[in-house]
Amino acid sequence: MILIDIPANKKVYFASDQHLGAPTKEKSFPREQKFVQWLNEVKEDAAAIFLLGDLFDFWFEYKTVVPKGFVRVLGKLAEIRDSGIPIYFFVGNHDLWMRDYFETELNIPVYHSSQIFSINNKRFFIGHGDGLGPHDLGYKRMKKVFTFPLFQWLFRWLHPDLGVKLGQYMSVKNKMISGDEDFKFLGEEKEWLVQYCYRKLSQEHYDFFVFGHRHLPLDIQLNENSKYYNLGDWVHYFTYGIFDGDTFILEKYE
Template identity: 25%
Template structure:
């Protein structure tokens, strides 16, 4: 597990398998941009998570359309929250219901893994230190039932976007980390909410450009031996399969929960893209 930091090297994660001896089933989603529990996207995420059941769940899952079922691992690939400044005992009130649901899934045996995005970072203090989940600042290098998978929010993929890299460096600096720890929590939340709402949507042209850059990145990683590359950030749901040396490689961008309610699934050794029907 890893906490606060900005090392951009892939972080190896031990092989993940179903504890039931079955093929593994993992769920991937990103860019829910949760902020207000009354928003449709927030309600959709809660209903979707309610339909998941971990290996140790005793009750039947809630029936939902377009999602749900057994889940061995849940990967949240960045910008799950529209902002995050949390301390051990002070959490933005509207985040509490979804955090409780993630905790319930953890208690059912689901491995909950969070990648930090460009909206939600400094996650480690709470999600590792308090909840015992896993947090990765940049990349997660996975072995899923023998498939080598690279997962990232994706905002670091375009090296030419120096402006975004500079903003990221400033926002994740030690100075801002210490500052948000000492300022009154309601003041930090108010400022974060005002600034985050202005940068949560992309134009169609920007979405396409982001996906193109991620695709080029994925093709490079396929040549390095990865079986799949999954990214968030673009808000556009895309899945493409490539045949290379007799093996199927998968490139996926996970979409969002503002417009698409899309999520990735890994089951029986195959990746697919699905859409939740709220």
């Protein structure tokens, strides 16, 4: 468990699913600028910043090459980290091929699975959220293929110009970007992450579950002492989470 104590007048910020680069770099550029502006504002009172995956709509790290672009957001993250503010990054299903670039170049730890944090003595279960809960067996099988070392090794043999172009094409086809049929609350019994939270609570207590992936801002009371939050996205909602040491809230960035 990772411990974080929030100093007086400081806050912890959470954001997810920016999908920079989708549907095209040109069309996502205003979103990148908006997200960088948000980072520039929250750094003033941030005790820590959590990025819960799918920052990029596609990301693949070759041995000596990373995808071109995104210099503004990468530069801002480097600036914030160099100032001493911790940043924690969780890979999503669109940037699951992230390796050590963030760690070596930006000094930002990268997590490939959900983690437990104690923030001001509140237990947080934090992750991107893909592949958790019941159902979605097709995606779970696909994720096993994409994370299989041999598959990644074979993909790495594609020339970056071809590999990145192919990856970007497949990522943009994802319905979470191209459509809005999933942006409706389905009821707790059909929300897989809600069901996952209930299952975890049957094993041990958590004060807060915080996920991305769903693209829909959600604030759900699981029991008297536990809540589940989904952060929404920076494609449709531009929402993010704030924890002040006691209370967690979702806000919309205008």
